[in-house]
Amino acid sequence: MNNDSKKKSQLNSSQNAKVGENISPTLLHFFRRKWLSIWRGNPPGSVLLLFGVVVGLIMSIPIIYVMWRSLFAGVDSWVRLLDGRIPQLLWDTFSLTFAVTLFAIIIGVSLAWIVIRTDLPGRKLWQWLLALPLVIPPYVGAVTYIIVFGPSGWMRDFWRDTSWLVETFGDYSLNIYSFWGVFFVLTMFTYPYVYLISSAALRKMNRNFEEVARSQGMSTAQIFWKVNLPFLRPAIGAGAILISLYVLSDFGAIAMLRYVTFTAAIYFQRAGFDTASASVLSLVLILLTVMILWIESRTRKKNKYYQTSNTYREPEILKLGKWKPFALLYAILVFFVSVLLPISVLVYWSNIGIRMGALDNRFFGFAWNSLKVSLFAAVLCMLLALPIIYLKTRYPSVITTVIDKLCYAGYALPGVIVALGFVFIFNNHIPILYNTFIMVALAFVVRFLPQAMQAGEASLSLVSPRIDEAARSLGYPPWKVMYKVILPTILPGILAGGALVFVSSIKELPATLMLRPPGFDTLAVRVYFEASEAIYHLAAPAALLIVLVSIIPLRYMLKKY
Amino acid sequence: MNKMLKLFLFTILALGLVLAAACGGNNEPANEPENEKVENEQDEQPEEEVVELDGEIVVYSNRNENFTLPLLEKFEAETGVEVVALHGADALQIQEEAGNVQADVFISNDLGALGYLDMQGLLEGHDFEGIESIPAEFRADDNAYFAISARARGFIYNKDMITEEDMPKSNEDLFDAKWAEVENGYAITRGGNGGMIGHISALRYEWDDEKTADWIKSVKDNAAGVMEGHGDIRKAVGAGEHAFGLVNNYYFHQQLLEPDNNNVGFIYLDQEEGQMGVVANAAGAGLVKGGPNEVNAKAFIEWLLLPENQVAFVGESLELLINSEYGAVYPAEVQPHIIEFTDLKVQDMAIKELGNYFEDTKALIEQSGLDLELR
Numbered sequence: 001m002n003n004d005s006k007k008k009s010q011l012n013s014s015q016n017a018k019v020g021e022n023i024s025p026t027l028l029h030f031f032r033r034k035w036l037s038i039w040r041g042n043p044p045g046s047v048l049l050l051f052g053v054v055v056g057l058i059m060s061i062p063i064i065y066v067m068w069r070s071l072f073a074g075v076d077s078w079v080r081l082l083d084g085r086i087p088q089l090l091w092d093t094f095s096l097t098f099a100v101t102l103f104a105i106i107i108g109v110s111l112a113w114i115v116i117r118t119d120l121p122g123r124k125l126w127q128w129l130l131a132l133p134l135v136i137p138p139y140v141g142a143v144t145y146i147i148v149f150g151p152s153g154w155m156r157d158f159w160r161d162t163s164w165l166v167e168t169f170g171d172y173s174l175n176i177y178s179f180w181g182v183f184f185v186l187t188m189f190t191y192p193y194v195y196l197i198s199s200a201a202l203r204k205m206n207r208n209f210e211e212v213a214r215s216q217g218m219s220t221a222q223i224f225w226k227v228n229l230p231f232l233r234p235a236i237g238a239g240a241i242l243i244s245l246y247v248l249s250d251f252g253a254i255a256m257l258r259y260v261t262f263t264a265a266i267y268f269q270r271a272g273f274d275t276a277s278a279s280v281l282s283l284v285l286i287l288l289t290v291m292i293l294w295i296e297s298r299t300r301k302k303n304k305y306y307q308t309s310n311t312y313r314e315p316e317i318l319k320l321g322k323w324k325p326f327a328l329l330y331a332i333l334v335f336f337v338s339v340l341l342p343i344s345v346l347v348y349w350s351n352i353g354i355r356m357g358a359l360d361n362r363f364f365g366f367a368w369n370s371l372k373v374s375l376f377a378a379v380l381c382m383l384l385a386l387p388i389i390y391l392k393t394r395y396p397s398v399i400t401t402v403i404d405k406l407c408y409a410g411y412a413l414p415g416v417i418v419a420l421g422f423v424f425i426f427n428n429h430i431p432i433l434y435n436t437f438i439m440v441a442l443a444f445v446v447r448f449l450p451q452a453m454q455a456g457e458a459s460l461s462l463v464s465p466r467i468d469e470a471a472r473s474l475g476y477p478p479w480k481v482m483y484k485v486i487l488p489t490i491l492p493g494i495l496a497g498g499a500l501v502f503v504s505s506i507k508e509l510p511a512t513l514m515l516r517p518p519g520f521d522t523l524a525v526r527v528y529f530e531a532s533e534a535i536y537h538l539a540a541p542a543a544l545l546i547v548l549v550s551i552i553p554l555r556y557m558l559k560k561y
Numbered sequence: 562m563n564k565m566l567k568l569f570l571f572t573i574l575a576l577g578l579v580l581a582a583a584c585g586g587n588n589e590p591a592n593e594p595e596n597e598k599v600e601n602e603q604d605e606q607p608e609e610e611v612v613e614l615d616g617e618i619v620v621y622s623n624r625n626e627n628f629t630l631p632l633l634e635k636f637e638a639e640t641g642v643e644v645v646a647l648h649g650a651d652a653l654q655i656q657e658e659a660g661n662v663q664a665d666v667f668i669s670n671d672l673g674a675l676g677y678l679d680m681q682g683l684l685e686g687h688d689f690e691g692i693e694s695i696p697a698e699f700r701a702d703d704n705a706y707f708a709i710s711a712r713a714r715g716f717i718y719n720k721d722m723i724t725e726e727d728m729p730k731s732n733e734d735l736f737d738a739k740w741a742e743v744e745n746g747y748a749i750t751r752g753g754n755g756g757m758i759g760h761i762s763a764l765r766y767e768w769d770d771e772k773t774a775d776w777i778k779s780v781k782d783n784a785a786g787v788m789e790g791h792g793d794i795r796k797a798v799g800a801g802e803h804a805f806g807l808v809n810n811y812y813f814h815q816q817l818l819e820p821d822n823n824n825v826g827f828i829y830l831d832q833e834e835g836q837m838g839v840v841a842n843a844a845g846a847g848l849v850k851g852g853p854n855e856v857n858a859k860a861f862i863e864w865l866l867l868p869e870n871q872v873a874f875v876g877e878s879l880e881l882l883i884n885s886e887y888g889a890v891y892p893a894e895v896q897p898h899i900i901e902f903t904d905l906k907v908q909d910m911a912i913k914e915l916g917n918y919f920e921d922t923k924a925l926i927e928q929s930g931l932d933l934e935l936r
Contacts, residue, residue: 258935273651273657274933431661434658518664519644519645529626529648533792
């Protein structure tokens with residue numbers, strides 16, 4: 001497609017230049033008409049288009065490569081895995097994904113409703129306090145819960161030293177290394193996705209509908225189920241897909257809590273260099289992801305609810321009455337387990353670690369590595385995102401849609417798969433870049449480019465195409481218009497996108513683990529290794545720094561929802 | 562738009578054009594600018610410190626980072642060569658990178674892995690100065706790899722939960738299902754653990770594959786816990802989560818140093834008359850063929866062979882030196898429990914034979930139902 005489109009557009013421009021001078025062959029006429037009709041008479045410049053096509057291809061190559069490898073993994077691997085491994089993995093992965101998604105929705109929606117629609121004391125404060133778990137990567141959360149509830153954690157000590165507990169319940173028997181441990185940790189650190197989206201939806205809900213319902217004699221509970229919830233369905237669906245895709249792709253929390261899903265299995269197969277099995281498992285995981293995306297797009301099509309904006313009135317705040325203490329307790333409880341406790345544990349161990357000299361040259365070396373690779377990825381993403389979103393918004397067509405979709409491939413799929421593709425490609429075909437930090441940064445670009453695109457798109461949608469036209473009329477080619485005229489206008493949006501990519505990169509774990517060159521550990525990698533060796537005084541300062549950095553995009557997220 | 566922002570934008574643009582060109586060329590040959598940049602970056606650092614050696618050395622190690630790091634830092638300090646280390650590396654990574662060799666030296670916990678790499682032609686022999694200090698049965702014929710420290714397999718047990726008399730004393734004992742009944746049961750590592758692979762290779766040498774497969778099945782069925790590594794086992798046994806666990810002897814030594822949970826004992830397996838002797842393994846290093854810094858790699862190995870550095874190789878691991886006369890120093894808590902390697906009854910198979918079994922053993926373990934990786 002790449003070469004074709006280039007040729008076509010070149011033909012185009014030469015055609016344009018020679019209009020009237022030569023008799024064009026009919027075939028060319030036909031192609032030209034076809035080409036123009038694809039673009040609705042407004043084709044982009046060839047530089048811009050070529051750029052977009054190349055970026056789209058780069059984004060999807062790792063995944064295509066993994067699929068290709070899995071086809072040649074040999075019947076042996078397929079039979080062995082289908083017989084023994086895959087059914088169990090499917091069950092473990094599915095049950096966890098389902099349970100976490102369900103409970104994260106329940107917690108997220110209920111909290112959003114309480115905070116937005118009731119007179120909860122300090123509701124303005126709670127609105128953002130309850131979004132805070134967003135800044136704690138689940139693997140960091142897992143570390144803190146192992147420290148507290150692990151087999152030799154604080155809780156065990158407390159239990160052992162409290163005689164009535166031992167007498168009534170016997171020995172400490174809580175097992176954090178179990179389905180329930182993983183379920184709990186993932187739920188507590190992913191519910192904010194649903195919470196934020198539902199809050200936004202609830203805030204926009206028109207009061208008129210509820211008043212009609214109330215006039216029909218419905219109670220608050222009935223209104224919630226019959227009026228609010230249906231309106232929330234798109235929000236819930238969006239949150240559910242974010243969470244279930246996250247659970248499918250999570251590696252850190254799952255590995256630390258010794259539970260194995262597809263993602264972890266792929267990582268471990270790869271770590272043992274059984275690449276054939278790793279690619280077979282990857283293909284299954286790709287199918288699972290595509291299935292979830294498909295289910296989501298199906299349900300979204302069926303549920304469309306419209307709100308009339310011209311009669312919009314703010315929803316009224318409901319009185320909690322006797323439920324007030326319970327609602328408050330609920331909010332406090334969730335805040336305690338998802339923010340206060342983990343942060344306290346990190347601060348406690350960081351304090352010990354810093355006094356033991358954890359902030360030494362090695363630590364700053366790791367921090368510098370993290371910074372370097374994340375910054376590099378962020379800058380690359382900002383640069384690559386711009387042409388794509390420009391193409392997409394100014395030149396809508398089948399081709400741009402395909403490019404756009406290709407760019408999302410790495411975003412929807414787990415990092416281990418992208419990393420697996422990168423290992424194959426670079427080791428075999430681009431050896432010069434193999435085992436360099438650039439390889440890691442490029443993997444981040446494939447993973448997180450859509451974050452930069454989304455942020456930029458929001459800004460670009462506010463810029464009138466008239467501005468482009470004016471610039472074009474002065475003789476600028478499209479790519480020049482983009483960089484000279486559009487970029488300065490939408491810079492804040494692009495920078496916000498870069499910040500998002502930066503933060504996602506700095507906490508990314510599985511791809512970094514698989515691709516980091518020798519001697520290039522990042523903070524995330526150190527948290528993983530130190531925590532799995534139970535050296536918490538070294539893990540905690542790195543984890544705390546990651547959490548602090550993650551606060552950067554919180555403002556953006558809160559503004560967006 | 563103020564001036565600062567414009568300047569920033571311009572910088573990004575300028576940077577970006579270079580990067581975009583390089584990045585766009587990912588699947589096309591046109592990516593020179595970026596390559597040069599990488600190489601320059603790597604060259605810059607060593608130039609500043611010119612001692613007798615310079616440049617860098619890439620070390621892949623599958624030993625615990627805490628044992629290897631001080632050794633590598635010592636080398637760095639004494640020679641000025643920058644050590645670029647990949648800890649937790651798998652031997653097979655060297656095999657996979659054979660077309661694009663990255664490592665200069667591979668340090669391994671398991672002589673079987675080194676032997677395997679040598680058999681694949683991935684290691685290179687050399688007439689190292691000081692190599693004769695390593696007994697012939699602990700090094701390859703062409704010295705492509707060699708061992709420095711040894712460990713023996715056995716059971717760490719929690720003295721609060723089980724007495725020495727009640728413990729199993731041989732590999733054969735583990736066929737008995739009664740060990741599943743012990744309070745809190747016992748623990749083993751996952752099948753893919755280097756120590757476990759070595760152990761099972763030794764059993765295959767002593768018995769046959771069928772009996773070994775039965776042994777793996779019994780152990781898998783009767784064990785109460787399957788763990789990622791031996792460190793997890795010693796901690797769990799010390800804390801009373803399991804009554805005993807199959808580990809290497811130095812994990813017992815390490816547990817003795819813990820401030821609490823240290824009431825543990827150790828059983829060396831199969832020491833009686835007519836029994837097979839303890840399963841042993843050794844840690845050592847090998848020279849990777851075609852590595853990027855060959856001169857430094859050879860210098861590193863000769864440095865490693867100095868008696869002082871053989872001691873440093875053992876480091877905090879509390880393993881036993883093959884050359885025990887070099888005198889590794891153990892903490893006071895551990896010293897009384899040290900049994901020199903020469904005083905143990907060891908299996909018949911020469912440790913460097915392990916490499917011949919490496920690959921088939923992994924297959925047998927998986928077929929017998931013990932997963933190589935944790936599920």
